[in-house]
Amino acid sequence: MPDRIVCPEQNDDEARMEETLRPATLDDFIGQNQVKTMLRIAIEAALRRRDVLDHVLLSGPPGLGKTTLAHIIANELGVSLKLTSGPVLDKKAALAGCLTELQRGQILFIDEVHRLNRLVEECLYPAMEDFKIEVVIGGEGAYANTVNLPLEPFTLVGATTRSGMLTGPLRDRFGVVCRLGYYNNDDIFAIVKRSARILSVTTDEEGAWEIARRSRRTPRVANRLLRRVRDYAEVRADGNINRDVAREGLQMLEVDEVGLESLDRLILSAIIEKFDGGPVGLKSLAVAVGEDVETIEEVYEPFLIQEGFMHRTPQGRVVTERGYAHMGHKPKERDERTLF
Numbered sequence: 001m002p003d004r005i006v007c008p009e010q011n012d013d014e015a016r017m018e019e020t021l022r023p024a025t026l027d028d029f030i031g032q033n034q035v036k037t038m039l040r041i042a043i044e045a046a047l048r049r050r051d052v053l054d055h056v057l058l059s060g061p062p063g064l065g066k067t068t069l070a071h072i073i074a075n076e077l078g079v080s081l082k083l084t085s086g087p088v089l090d091k092k093a094a095l096a097g098c099l100t101e102l103q104r105g106q107i108l109f110i111d112e113v114h115r116l117n118r119l120v121e122e123c124l125y126p127a128m129e130d131f132k133i134e135v136v137i138g139g140e141g142a143y144a145n146t147v148n149l150p151l152e153p154f155t156l157v158g159a160t161t162r163s164g165m166l167t168g169p170l171r172d173r174f175g176v177v178c179r180l181g182y183y184n185n186d187d188i189f190a191i192v193k194r195s196a197r198i199l200s201v202t203t204d205e206e207g208a209w210e211i212a213r214r215s216r217r218t219p220r221v222a223n224r225l226l227r228r229v230r231d232y233a234e235v236r237a238d239g240n241i242n243r244d245v246a247r248e249g250l251q252m253l254e255v256d257e258v259g260l261e262s263l264d265r266l267i268l269s270a271i272i273e274k275f276d277g278g279p280v281g282l283k284s285l286a287v288a289v290g291e292d293v294e295t296i297e298e299v300y301e302p303f304l305i306q307e308g309f310m311h312r313t314p315q316g317r318v319v320t321e322r323g324y325a326h327m328g329h330k331p332k333e334r335d336e337r338t339l340f
């Protein structure tokens with residue numbers, strides 16, 4: 001079984017590498033120009049008015065730079081960032097603890113903000129809107145008392161891979177909403193070269209391009225492939241990454257010409273072979289490939305859909321003609337062929 005390339009879980013080693021490779025300023029952050037412009041203006045305006053930056057929502061598939069941008073925002077504002085996440089903030093008290101510790105202008109970064117539970121989320125509304133939080137003091141039951149505790153004005157930066165799962169009231173409370181899309185290959189190429197420079201990996205233009213174009217348009221994947229290919233280059237070649245070494249290394253990793261890895265291909269072949277091309281429900285698909293529903297939905301499927309290998313219909317997932325062709329199958333005859 002080859003090393004998983006796109007799997008969201010990370011080991012310590014990878015987390016350390018991400019730290020090393022994380023750009024610290026907006027200028028250093030490659031691509032996503034619209035998002036950068038929006039943030040630049042909001043940050044600059046807040047700084048000029050000596051005001052606290054509006055709450056920011058960053059959404060998009062894993063590995064596109066949401067956490068990186070949260071740190072960059074703090075850095076550009078010259079404030080510190082407190083990091084937590086939806087699942088960690090499971091009680092009102094945990095949220096209150098976080099919020100009351102914040103100083104004026106500081107950033108509270110809540111990763112996976114769509115996974116906050118309802119009670120905690122509702123506590124967040126007055127905190128975001130009026131900088132106050134309701135806390136229970138005194139005894140229990142009839143003796144309990146709630147008071148409104150004022151908070152220092154702060155900026156909430158929320159990140160989510162599932163903006164569709166955010167409730168309306170929460171989404172409405174973010175003044176700056178940034179949607180990160182997949183990168184173009186030129187930007188990924190620039191990211192591969194930047195990372196190679198920082199990690200002192202020698203790669204020529206063609207080697208870097210080979211890695212870039214198979215990185216699912218995702219910086220995290222690009223950095224991961226670069227590292228794996230570097231290992232390969234050191235063990236099987238002279239340590240330099242050129243086109244051939246990159247191709248061989250990527251082949252060993254079972255990353256194909258268009259950047260699909262084994263589980264992507266398993267998903268496509270399962271739909272084609274076990275479900276006659278679909279439509280198939282996500283749950284049945286997950287069982288067929290032995291992966292959990294969330295991982296398929298958040299990590300694998302968005303890229304397969306974006307690249308036109310797969311389609312989402314109200315009845316379920318279907319493989320497109322491109323998907324059939326990529327897997328070396330003859331497309332299924334369909335009446336609704338024009339759909340694709």
Ligand SMILES: Nc1ncnc2c1ncn2[C@@H]1O[C@H](COP(=O)(O)OP(=O)(O)O)[C@@H](O)[C@H]1O
Binds near residue numbers: 018021028063066220
């Ligand atoms: N625009 C970019 N330019 C350079 N490196 C980037 C960029 N976006 C992301 N990265 C790198 O990709 C990795 C994953 O980014 P991260 O912010 O953790 O993604 P997310 O939080 O969206 O899952 C990090 O190591 C980061 O340095």
Ligand SMILES: [Mg+2]
Binds near residue numbers: 067111159
């Ligand atoms: Mg993140």
